[in-house]
Amino acid sequence: MSHFAIIAVSILFDGLAYAMFLFITSVGLSVTMGLMGFVNLAHGAFAMAGGYVVVSLTRSYGIDFVPSLLIAGVVIGLISIRFERRLYRQLYKATDLEQVLLTIGLAFMAIAAFTYFYGPIPKSVPLPDWLQGDVNLGFRSFPSYRAFLIAVGAVLIAVLWYAFEKTNVGAKIRAAVDNRRMAESVGINVDLLFTLTFALGSALAAMGGGLAIQLFGLTPSFAVLYLVLFLIVVAVGGMGSLKGTLLAALAIGIIDTAGKYAFPVAGNLFIYAITAIVLLIKPTGFFGRE
Amino acid sequence: MKILRWAGLAALALSLGGVAQAETIKIGVVLPFSGANADLGHQIDKAFDLYVKLHAKDILPNKVEIIKRDEGPPTGAQAKTVTTELITNDKVQILTGFVFSPSAIALAPVVTQAKVPMVIANAGTAWITNLSPYYARLSFSMWHTGFPMGSYAFKDIGCKTAAVAYTDFPPGKDSVEAFRTGFEKAGGKVTLSIPMGSPVQVPDFTPFFQRIKDAKPDCMYVFIPSGAHATGVMKAYGELGLRKAGVKLIGPMDLVPDNKLQDMGDAAIGTIVMSHYAVDLENAANKAFNKEWHQAYGKESYPDFMSAQGWDTMHAIFDTIKKLNGNVSDGSKVIAALKGWSADGPRGHVVIDPDTRDVVQDEHAMEIYRKADGKLGEKVVGTIPQVKDECKVLKIGRCGS
Numbered sequence: 001m002s003h004f005a006i007i008a009v010s011i012l013f014d015g016l017a018y019a020m021f022l023f024i025t026s027v028g029l030s031v032t033m034g035l036m037g038f039v040n041l042a043h044g045a046f047a048m049a050g051g052y053v054v055v056s057l058t059r060s061y062g063i064d065f066v067p068s069l070l071i072a073g074v075v076i077g078l079i080s081i082r083f084e085r086r087l088y089r090q091l092y093k094a095t096d097l098e099q100v101l102l103t104i105g106l107a108f109m110a111i112a113a114f115t116y117f118y119g120p121i122p123k124s125v126p127l128p129d130w131l132q133g134d135v136n137l138g139f140r141s142f143p144s145y146r147a148f149l150i151a152v153g154a155v156l157i158a159v160l161w162y163a164f165e166k167t168n169v170g171a172k173i174r175a176a177v178d179n180r181r182m183a184e185s186v187g188i189n190v191d192l193l194f195t196l197t198f199a200l201g202s203a204l205a206a207m208g209g210g211l212a213i214q215l216f217g218l219t220p221s222f223a224v225l226y227l228v229l230f231l232i233v234v235a236v237g238g239m240g241s242l243k244g245t246l247l248a249a250l251a252i253g254i255i256d257t258a259g260k261y262a263f264p265v266a267g268n269l270f271i272y273a274i275t276a277i278v279l280l281i282k283p284t285g286f287f288g289r290e
Numbered sequence: 291m292k293i294l295r296w297a298g299l300a301a302l303a304l305s306l307g308g309v310a311q312a313e314t315i316k317i318g319v320v321l322p323f324s325g326a327n328a329d330l331g332h333q334i335d336k337a338f339d340l341y342v343k344l345h346a347k348d349i350l351p352n353k354v355e356i357i358k359r360d361e362g363p364p365t366g367a368q369a370k371t372v373t374t375e376l377i378t379n380d381k382v383q384i385l386t387g388f389v390f391s392p393s394a395i396a397l398a399p400v401v402t403q404a405k406v407p408m409v410i411a412n413a414g415t416a417w418i419t420n421l422s423p424y425y426a427r428l429s430f431s432m433w434h435t436g437f438p439m440g441s442y443a444f445k446d447i448g449c450k451t452a453a454v455a456y457t458d459f460p461p462g463k464d465s466v467e468a469f470r471t472g473f474e475k476a477g478g479k480v481t482l483s484i485p486m487g488s489p490v491q492v493p494d495f496t497p498f499f500q501r502i503k504d505a506k507p508d509c510m511y512v513f514i515p516s517g518a519h520a521t522g523v524m525k526a527y528g529e530l531g532l533r534k535a536g537v538k539l540i541g542p543m544d545l546v547p548d549n550k551l552q553d554m555g556d557a558a559i560g561t562i563v564m565s566h567y568a569v570d571l572e573n574a575a576n577k578a579f580n581k582e583w584h585q586a587y588g589k590e591s592y593p594d595f596m597s598a599q600g601w602d603t604m605h606a607i608f609d610t611i612k613k614l615n616g617n618v619s620d621g622s623k624v625i626a627a628l629k630g631w632s633a634d635g636p637r638g639h640v641v642i643d644p645d646t647r648d649v650v651q652d653e654h655a656m657e658i659y660r661k662a663d664g665k666l667g668e669k670v671v672g673t674i675p676q677v678k679d680e681c682k683v684l685k686i687g688r689c690g691s
Contacts, residue, residue, distance in 0.1 A: 007504065014496045111324070120328035122518040124525070124553045134531055143529035146496070216492040217521035221325050225491050260497035264484040267458060 006139055011258045017146035019253025020153025021215060025208030025226075026233040027160065027245045028201020034177045034240015036194055038088065039096055041103040043205055043230060045110035045223040050076045050206020051213050052114055055123045065127055069210045077203030084198045107223045114220035122217035125210075145214055152211065156204070157246060164242050173197060177240040232271065236278045238288025247286050248278075312351035313616035317607065318382035320373050321411075322361040322389050326492060327517035330389045330596055331361065333549060334411050337593065337600030338386075340586055341608070349608055352616035357382060361393055364459060364489040364515065369393030370400065377404045383618045384409065386603055389596070390489070390515075391415035391461045398422040405621040409628070411603040412596055415460045416468070416681035417688035419648045424621055426628045426647040428606055428640065429599040430566060431679035432465040432513075433689075434653055435542035438674050439511065439564040440472020442655050443540055446672060447562060449473075449509035451481045453502045453537075456513040458485035465513040465542060468681065473511075481507050492518045495526035502537060503530055509538045516544035516596070521553065528557025543567065546658055548594040551666050558666060561658045566651045567595035567637045568668035576636040593636070602635040606642065609633070639676070646682050653677045 029043045053072035057063045091099050134141040164170040176183040176190045184190050237248030259270035321331035357380050362368025376382045385408040388394050394413040398421035401408050407424050416431040443449045456462035470480050482505045487493040502510050543565030583593045610627045618624050629644035641650040655672035681689035
């Protein structure tokens with residue numbers, strides 16, 4: 001294989017892994033924004049909390065990394081239901097500003113609380129042996145963890161796609177995103193649906209947070225540091241669209257990785273350039289509705 | 291009315307002046323307590339608190355009152371706001387802390403105008419001390435570590451070519467420039483230079499390091515702020531198998547801060563850094579410092595180079611208060627008293643160079659290895675005694691002005 005092709009494959013691989021992280025963490029945000037028009041800036045806080053659940057489970061209880069990820073998803077998903085019922089529900093009809101103030105406040109409170117209990121020093125997780133080393137594909141070797149990230153992403157995409165496109169609940173969610181009042185008037189319980197998707201989105205975010213530890217290390221400020229990135233993915237993909245979020249995550253993940261590799265001097269230019277161009281041409285994002 | 295008030299103030303001043311009286315000296319501490327680099331603030335703050343707790347009796351009958359503020363992100367804006375408030379509202383007499391170079395750079399005009407001395411406990415961009423006559427620095431300049439690392443990498447580690455990668459803000463550029471100058475003077479060649487994004491957010495380091503791996507240099511010199519970035523660098527370096535590919539990881543001590551070292555795992559073994567401090571550094575003051583630290587903060591908490599700087603910084607401030615009998619209202623007198631200050635701290639012998647108000651200290655090349663007890667440790671493999679900031683010695687760029 002030519003030198004150029006090898007580099008292209010390696011960029012694609014790294015970019016894909018990065019894109020999977022972006023997708024897993026952002027998809028919940030996209031669906032809640034699409035479904036309820038609710039601006040949940042505390043989404044990153046659920047991801048961060050999930051990361052810390054993984055840290056505690058693996059380090060204090062000796063549970064393996066992969067089961068810890070699943071447990072973190074379930075735990076945070078359940079906790080998020082509580083938040084949704086108690087707090088978020090009150091503000092569904094409120095203005096964007098009020099929603100933003102509530103949720104960013106929650107994010108800051110989460111940061112302070114986790115700093116209190118876990119301290120500000122970045123945490124890492126012990127990985128099983130099979131996730132450490134690298135996979136050798138002959139012409140180049142790739143870190144196993146990134147391959148794992150891509151695999152997890154692929155599985156989740158398949159499951160979500162199936163749930164959204166082929167199941168009754170999925171059809172109801174799509175109907176509610178399209179036209180909430182019509183969906184309600186034909187007897188779909190949109191409230192319950194929203195609680196469900198909110199919990200699912202938070203659970204995915206929690207797993208994303210757990211998966212991100214190996215990429216960035218985990219500090220409490222994870223809750224807001226990467227939030228802009230998640231919001232960009234949602235905006236570029238179009239709110240409420242699974243396909244859009246996936247496409248946006250892939251575009252941003254791969255183009256950003258390629259940019260960093262080939263033109264590191266450009267910094268974050270690539271991410272912002274994609275965002276600006278897409279939104280100029282299509283203000284609602286790839287698959288957003290007018 | 292106005293005249294009356296002035297007269298009253300003058301009378302008050304007269305009645306207070308000349309009488310030896312116990313003063314409460316207000317010290318403003320500005321450190322990052324939030325954001326990706328919050329732990330850096332805590333590392334220094336813990337050292338400050340520890341010093342004040344153990345040595346408050348040394349300055350009796352005077353007392354200090356510490357007022358802490360959040361330095362915020364490494365952009366300097368919030369630091370400027372809170373420090374200005376400390377000066378104008380809280381009337382602090384001495385400022386200290388300051389982890390990030392942008393903070394110190396932004397504050398120079400404020401401090402100069404207010405004539406409040408500022409003892410920098412970290413911010414390491416070389417030319418910072420030239421910005422205000424009220425600055426003194428007890429931490430380091432990027433050139434303390436970068437410049438000697440350049441010649442050490444070529445002569446002792448045996449690197450003929452090197453890639454440099456840095457977080458894209460003033461100290462990053464400075465550190466890399468220092469390394470390049472030292473490395474090329476010794477005969478090496480820097481083949482690749484990669485800026486790695488802003489200090490605010492830890493990036494995915496993989497594409498940067500992949501690029502370095504493909505360029506196949508003998509060494510990679512990496513500067514990142516020693517907070518969450520350090521952990522990220524080590525993960526990416528380990529994951530990509532760079533050591534196996536023959537690319538040695540070198541840099542300033544920010545790569546392997548003591549408080550994060552144990553978490554870094556095998557990827558860190560073999561990393562060589564130029565540093566003025568490590569927990570394992572052998573001297574009496576460091577032994578005592580570590581003992582006090584563990585007693586105060588527990589066995590699992592480690593001081594790091596920033597903590598050592600914090601300790602020496604507070605030491606210098608206390609010595610100055612003692613020397614001036616608590617009369618620190620004149621900023622220029624405080625700076626004059628700080629010039630030439632020296633002591634044996636956790637880092638070994640440190641001096642404030644009276645000409646530059648910058649620190650002079652030993653630098654050690656340290657290699658990360660697995661200790662007999664299974665923990666990671668730093669082994670001193672070379673020492674360069676009493677290093678001055680080479681940037682100001684050579685008068686390079688803004689260091690010359």
